[in-house]
Amino acid sequence: MTPFCTRLDLAHPIVQAPMAGVAHGDLAAAVSAAGGLGMLGVRGDASTDWVAEQAAIAARGGRFGVGLLLWSLGDGALLGHVLEHGPALVSLSFGDPAPYVSRVHDAGALVASQVQTVAAARQALDAGVDVLVAQGTEAGGHTGSIATLPLLQQVLPLGAQAGVPVLAAGGIATGRAVAGVLTMGADAAWIGTRFAATREAAFSAGAKDRILAAESTDTVLTHVFDLVQEADWPAQFPGRALRNRLTDRWHGREEALADDLPDVQEQFRDAVARDDRDVAHVYAGQASGLVQDLPAAAEVLTALMDEAATSLQRVAALLGDTGAGGHLSR
Ligand SMILES: Cc1cc2nc3c(=O)[nH]c(=O)nc-3n(C[C@H](O)[C@H](O)[C@H](O)COP(=O)(O)O)c2cc1C
The missing domain is CATH 3.20.20.70 (Aldolase class I)
Incomplete structure (x- = not known):
């Protein structure tokens, strides 16, 4: 104890x-x-x-x-x-x-x-x-x-x-x-x-499915989801999430993302509503590679x-x- x-x-x-x-x-x-x-x-x-x-x-x-x-x-x-x-x-x-x-x-x-x-x-x-x-x-x-x-x-x-x-x-x-x-x-x-x-x-069910399928190499430490959601997270704290089409497209291209923000926000909101985690966020760590059951x-x-x-x-x-x-x- x-x-x-x-x-x-x-x-x-x-x-x-x-x-x-x-x-x-x-x-x-x-x-x-x-x-x-x-x-x-x-x-x-x-x-x-x-x-x-x-x-x-x-x-x-x-x-x-x-x-x-x-x-x-x-x-x-x-x-x-x-x-x-x-x-x-x-x-x-x-x-x-x-x-x-x-x-x-x-x-x-x-x-x-x-x-x-x-x-x-x-x-x-x-x-x-x-x-x-x-x-x-x-x-x-x-x-x-x-x-x-x-x-x-x-x-x-x-x-x-x-x-x-x-x-x-x-x-x-x-x-x-x-x-x-x-x-x-x-x-x-x-x-x-x-x-x-x-x-x-x-x-969501979609988020849990993505964690079960993920390897430890599938995460990214990124500001993309905070920029898209206009969350006021201090810059020294990026978020570790599962990589998906949104991060593949915009991670490392944050300035370009700012120019396209309204369109990307619409895609993101739509993806959240449909539980499409290939675009919406799934915050999860490198331990995802160890998680295979629910x-x-x-x-x-x-x-x-x-x-x-x-x-x-x-x-x-x-x-x-x-x-x-x-x-x-x-
Ligand atoms: C989906 C998700 C959401 C989180 N949200 C918060 C939060 O709201 N507040 C907080 O202090 N930490 C948050 N964390 C971080 C956890 O408190 C914790 O530090 C982390 O999950 C530990 O690492 P692990 O995911 O490898 O177990 C979150 C983590 C995950 C996976």
């Missing part, structure tokens, strides 16, 4: 990542009920009714978390609505959490922040967050450019020094990887893409923990019965 799990009363060191448009109440409830932490992904333009409805569904599974996008919070009204529903953990990601941390603490919740660089990790610690999430570039959705392993190795000592648990995000879709990051010193794995392809996820979220959790236990037993066996060194030192 890691300190993070103890603090949130989790049976398993697994957080289902907040994913706007994908992680709604049903998914969060299923993961929390199975012993992980389910999280709602909340867009900046979410209505108070939507937040209330989805939080009520999530709460059926027990305690839950909520993920917010810092750059969309403005005066904090949305954060206020979220806090009314008693989340145990609030993720304030993609920006400086400092202006909002004390409000979350006053409401009795913990603050997590996904960080993509060492500088962002220091900024989040200075802001007083309770949990750091080292998010590598393999991750689905918006992310930075450093891979999970080198980022995690740099963020872990910062967290340890500050007494703040560090979670690992990006590219984790098997129990082997869960065991790997726990062995490195992470308190839990923060998993998106694997949970996006589950029965409870609110992703189970219930609880089954994913069980499989992750069974495989993680096997991997950790293998590590224990490598060390031998007599303690440190063992076979490894030979």
Whole structure:
């Protein structure tokens, strides 16, 4: 049991990542009920009714978390609505959490922040967050450019020094990887893409099909979908999505896209309406290559923990019965 799990009363060191448009109440409830932490992904333009409805569904599974996008919070009204529903953990990601941390603490919740660089990790610690999430570039959705392993190795000592648990995000879709990051010193794995392809996820059928069919080489880190949707994502956070005809045409040609924007927006809206994911977006990470089925979220959790236990037993066996060194030192 890691300190993070103890603090949130989790049976398993697994957080289902907040994913706007994908992680709604049903998914969060299923993961929390199975012993992980389910999280709602909340867009900046979410209505108070939507937040209330989805939080009520999530709460059926027990305690839950909520993920917010810092750059969309403005005066904090949305954060206020979220806090009314008693989340145990609030993720304030993609920006400086400092202006909002004390409000979350006053409401009795913990603050997590996904960080993509060492500088962002220091900024989040200075802001007083309770949990750091080292998010590598393999991750689905918006992310930075450093891979999970080198980022995690740099963020872990910062967290340890500050007494703040560090979670690992990006590219984790098997129990082997869960065991790997726990062995490195992470308190839990923060998993998106694997949970996006589950029965409870609110992703469209077309999007789920594309994830099942994708290889790890099929993603692209791009601004194209944000430009088309006129989303105000800060430039340092492109989004990792599955490549499709739209990105093949416009990724790397963003200036030309700006000239053709109204036409492309019409194609995009039409594709979303028809669930044509050859043009519409599917945010997903490099772990897509590891996802070939569409189970219930609880089954994913069980499989992750069974495989993680096997991997950790293998590590224990490598060390031998007599303690440190063992076979490894030979
Ligand atoms: C479809 C999708 C949507 C996402 N939306 C959000 C979001 O709204 N807020 C957020 O903080 N992170 C978001 N993320 C990033 C996740 O929180 C997490 O960092 C990522 O999924 C971890 O990497 P993995 O996909 O390889 O498991 C999203 C990820 C995906 C796949």
